[in-house]
Amino acid sequence: MAFSEFRTLDETTLLDYIISVPSLSSKLDHNLEDIKIKEVGDGNLNLVFIVIGSRGSFVIKQALPYVRSIGEAWPMTKERAYYEAAALKTHGRICPDHVPQVYHFDQTMSLIGMRYLEPPHIILRKGLVAGFEYPLLADDMSDYMSKTLFYTSLLYHSTTEHKRGVAEFCGNVELCRLTEQVVFSDPYKVSEYNRWTSPYLDADAEALREDKALKVEVAELKSKFCERAQALIHGDLHTSSVMVTRESTQVIDLEFAFYGPMGFDVGAFLGNLILAFFAQDGYADRDAYKEWILRTIQNTWELFHKKFVALWEQHKDGEGEAYVAAIYDNSEVQRLVQKRFMQDLFHDTLGFGAAKMIRRIVGVAHVEDFESIADAEKRAGCERRALELAKLLLKEKKRFRDIAQVVSAIQQIQ
Amino acid sequence: MAFSEFRTLDETTLLDYIISVPSLSSKLDHNLEDIKIKEVGDGNLNLVFIVIGSRGSFVIKQALPYVRSIGEAWPMTKERAYYEAAALKTHGRICPDHVPQVYHFDQTMSLIGMRYLEPPHIILRKGLVAGFEYPLLADDMSDYMSKTLFYTSLLYHSTTEHKRGVAEFCGNVELCRLTEQVVFSDPYKVSEYNRWTSPYLDADAEALREDKALKVEVAELKSKFCERAQALIHGDLHTSSVMVTRESTQVIDLEFAFYGPMGFDVGAFLGNLILAFFAQDGYADRDAYKEWILRTIQNTWELFHKKFVALWEQHKDGEGEAYVAAIYDNSEVQRLVQKRFMQDLFHDTLGFGAAKMIRRIVGVAHVEDFESIADAEKRAGCERRALELAKLLLKEKKRFRDIAQVVSAIQQIQ
Ligand SMILES: Nc1ncnc2c1ncn2[C@@H]1O[C@H](COP(=O)(O)OP(=O)(O)O)[C@@H](O)[C@H]1O
Ligand SMILES: Nc1ncnc2c1ncn2[C@@H]1O[C@H](COP(=O)(O)OP(=O)(O)O)[C@@H](O)[C@H]1O
Ligand SMILES: [Mg+2]
Ligand SMILES: [Mg+2]
Ligand SMILES: [Mg+2]
Ligand SMILES: [Mg+2]
Ligand SMILES: [Mg+2]
Known part of the structure; x- marks a missing residue:
């Protein structure tokens, strides 16, 4: 695993992370040269990165230890990523047609890798x-x-x-x-x-x-x-x-x-x-x-x-x-x-x-x-x-x- | 601790058990010579022993891995003793006047030592x-x-x-x-x-x-x-x-x-x-x-x-x-x-x-x-x-x- 302790990712460090995680790099068919990474999180709480390569794509969602839209003044456990991953998997097993597949979960990094819901979604x-x-x-x-x-x-x-x-x-x-x-x-x-x-x-x-x-x-x-x-x-x-x-x-x-x-x-x-x-x-x-x-x-x-x-x-x-x-x-x-x-x-x-x-x-x-x-x-x-x-x-x-x-x-x- | 694995107690083995558990023998002021032990369980599920010495007394309740009144045909986890002890302690802290005090809990033996509610109770x-x-x-x-x-x-x-x-x-x-x-x-x-x-x-x-x-x-x-x-x-x-x-x-x-x-x-x-x-x-x-x-x-x-x-x-x-x-x-x-x-x-x-x-x-x-x-x-x-x-x-x-x-x-x- 890439990082032995939690760090907030950005578009650069995420690349290092992906390189070190086979279940993610394999989704890109190990072709990391031309990938594009973009942070798109528009929600209140988390970072969301879209990762697109020529031979595959996924989304990385990372929980931060506070409410993103308010800042560090409103702390919020990043352990929520564990429950999100668990619920995605359970609901995904029950209803795979309407829940994106989870590719990867990293508890230390409070991070989920999942299917990219591509445009026109x-x-x-x-x-x-x-x-x-x-x-x-x-x-x-x-x-x-x-x-x-x-x-x-x-x-x-x-x-x-x-x-x-x-x-x-x-x-x-x-x-x-x-x-x-x-x-x-x-x-x-x-x-x-x-x-x-x-x-x-x-x-x-x-x-x-x-x-x-x-x-x-x-x-x-x-x-x-x-x-x-x-x-x-x-x-x-x-x-x-x-x-x-x-x-x-x-x-x-x-x-x-x-x-x-x-x-x-x-x-x-x-x-x-x-x-x-x-x-x-x-x-x-x-x-x-x-x-x-x-x-x-x-x-x-x-x-x-x-x-x-x-x-x-x-x-x-x-x-x-x-x-x-x-x-x-x-x-x-x-x-x-x-x-x-x-x-x-x-x-x-x-x-x-x-x-x-x-x-x-x-x-x-x-x-x-x-x-x-x-x-x-x-x-x-x-x-x-x-x-x-x-x-x-x-x-x-x-x-x-x-x-x-x-x-x-x-x-x-x- | 007396026993390293669970065994169903009787009036004889309970004596050995008490000898080896200071929190119990001290309740009898370490005077074990004239103690009387009697099994009185009249409930559906468990063994209950009354232990009376000249200088103290207590009750021992032991959970068995089945429903006592029905027998081994109706298995029932003996872990229930853990929850009974936990609830006795919580309710006892909240309402000590109406809940007997817990003296001892042994998870391995599924056993609780508590205050004897003496006659005329x-x-x-x-x-x-x-x-x-x-x-x-x-x-x-x-x-x-x-x-x-x-x-x-x-x-x-x-x-x-x-x-x-x-x-x-x-x-x-x-x-x-x-x-x-x-x-x-x-x-x-x-x-x-x-x-x-x-x-x-x-x-x-x-x-x-x-x-x-x-x-x-x-x-x-x-x-x-x-x-x-x-x-x-x-x-x-x-x-x-x-x-x-x-x-x-x-x-x-x-x-x-x-x-x-x-x-x-x-x-x-x-x-x-x-x-x-x-x-x-x-x-x-x-x-x-x-x-x-x-x-x-x-x-x-x-x-x-x-x-x-x-x-x-x-x-x-x-x-x-x-x-x-x-x-x-x-x-x-x-x-x-x-x-x-x-x-x-x-x-x-x-x-x-x-x-x-x-x-x-x-x-x-x-x-x-x-x-x-x-x-x-x-x-x-x-x-x-x-x-x-x-x-x-x-x-x-x-x-x-x-x-x-x-x-x-x-x-x-x-
Ligand atoms: N699997 C996905 N595919 C495409 N876009 C996504 C995906 N997951 C999240 N997004 C985008 O990121 C935004 C924030 O994601 P969301 O899970 O709602 O985070 P938050 O918990 O911060 O609200 C979404 O509104 C959406 O635009
Ligand atoms: N602390 C106590 N003091 C005196 N007698 C007790 C005490 N606890 C239990 N007993 C006696 O043992 C019987 C069974 O105890 P109980 O806790 O109700 O076990 P069960 O779960 O098997 O019903 C009670 O009905 C009562 O007569
Ligand atoms: Mg959202
Ligand atoms: Mg959210
Ligand atoms: Mg449908
Ligand atoms: Mg009873
Ligand atoms: Mg009972």
Whole structure:
């Protein structure tokens, strides 16, 4: 191995590193003369290098011991790379079509080598801002979410396997704490990191800090996030953790993975699509595209629901210990437990999705969907409508019985 | 250390063991000549030796690699002794008045040395069968439960401490699986281990296996048991895990401890008191005693509620990460979240308590409360009334708003 202790790589030292790591240099067919290395990390936390040679390519992601976008003032364990690699491998085994392959992991260097998602792959959020339609998106994301969540839950696992996984990912606690802070705490209190489109949203931000009923709901969601080890979740499944072309959908950036509530992943994805929807009014001529987003929201949940239940049916006599076959032994009781389970998961999805929306409007990390609206007043109008919907979902989630009702609620907000 | 590998002790080899372990022989003031050793284990799983000398005493509990009451046909990891010792120490630090002190732990021998709870301490269940009143019981048990559950939850812990504890106790998975099987599965299906007062309860047992609505509720409780790491719970807190005198209440037998839902402990204790109540009609002249049991049920919950909320108030500006002080920043929102939390915990308590009652009537392990009623028909009548209440609690738990309503429901069952 190249380096015996951690060092932050740059485009030059990475070359030395690659030369010394056979599993990486072999990906370039050992032809290192004409390779191009470029740092492209646009995320909040890590370095990402694209390495392209004439006979192969890959991506190197390195975790730094602090939050990149904030700097050394916000330390953050680089051990997160271990959990990202572990989750990439597990989710990749379960759903290889939608997760880039891991070529190499180096614990000392907090570094992952993985498949380069070559152009025309772009970050989904950028596609949503540009107004591109992705005909496979709902199908592929429902595939990814139904498979990874089902196959890492007690619907498929024995308790023994499950608790082994839970124990391992308890180690990713610093990333969980970061989520706790930025999603479930900071938006509801005064925090140095919070920001919003001021002065337009000053009163809205203050209203969140005064909304007692909302705080009760947020507390319940936070407990679920901290306590409920339901499946190995992605943990940060917004639209910048998905890379797409019209033919391909790939999920990246699993450093927040741990055993948590399934609804946190489904909610993150749908919540970010809803943000994209409300941002469209900041751009010109997007009526048809808004319809496509709404259809994608509805299709994603409906396909997810269908596929998840189908996996359950397929494996109902398997090793999974949640629903013992001899008890849930006829189609009527099976239908009843599935209905209860999916209804609860739907409500979790709405709650977590709403919390993820709120934090992107008044918290530390904003989204390009809104940030790319130059006119602040117009931007604030879009953000306010998104906030209104999020508050409704959070407080009234149990009143929604299916995704069509959510889509109607979105459409009704003016 | 005495023995370099595990061996099952008997009254003779235990003497050799004690001689070689200073922390034990010193408890006897090194006077080993006149000591008396007696195996008294009456539980399902382990060996328990009482060791009494003229100048000191202790108890030795040794875990065997199988379920004692069933034999080697039902293997069970002896590593459970590690978790029992760890939980005894943690709960003992939190609540020293009601947990026996640990003097010694030997991982190789799966053995714990602890304080001997000297006579007149008896197992609470035996006191309930005998009709003895314990004036401190509700106060002491509410003390134990409120403190151990509060101080091992995110109301007191940081996420970092919490996940460290969760990960450690994930190792006690075999004991969790045993509970999953005997509490949440076997009673609702045909199982070789199930038994009930036959033929009287044949139809009742069958009705449980056919009750779809009940099975839906049981599935939800089982998920909570498997997935929700809310606090370091005792895990087996029935009335045979409590030793009492009129002046002392001591909780023993923590081998099932893990991070699970708080309501599982509170429910186990209250559910077993309810079983004791329904058993009283099998004995003569117990009207006044039945009233005492009902008062104890009501007082235990009400005191638990009061003390738990008081601990929350006391530590609301502490390290606990569940409810950040800057968010839950005034008495009104604080009252709202406490109300929601305690209401949810109450409903969990009723659900888990009911599940624990059912399994004692139709499952593998029965309780002396009913077993000591010689007349099978009379016994079956008592058991049926307990079953009826348990089914009501399981299916309608959310309709109960306070413990007084539960007490009324108990009184209404004829
Ligand atoms: N496998 C990959 N192929 C192509 N580009 C990638 C790949 N992984 C990451 N990237 C690029 O790097 C950026 C940051 O990666 P990400 O894993 O999201 O890091 P962070 O955790 O810092 O957000 C992505 O937005 C994407 O543009
Ligand atoms: N510290 C103690 N002091 C006195 N008696 C005890 C003590 N611990 C256990 N016993 C006796 O041994 C019995 C079995 O102990 P317990 O811990 O419940 O074992 P098991 O796990 O096998 O049920 C108890 O019912 C009680 O009679
Ligand atoms: Mg990212
Ligand atoms: Mg697909
Ligand atoms: Mg990331
Ligand atoms: Mg016992
Ligand atoms: Mg025991």
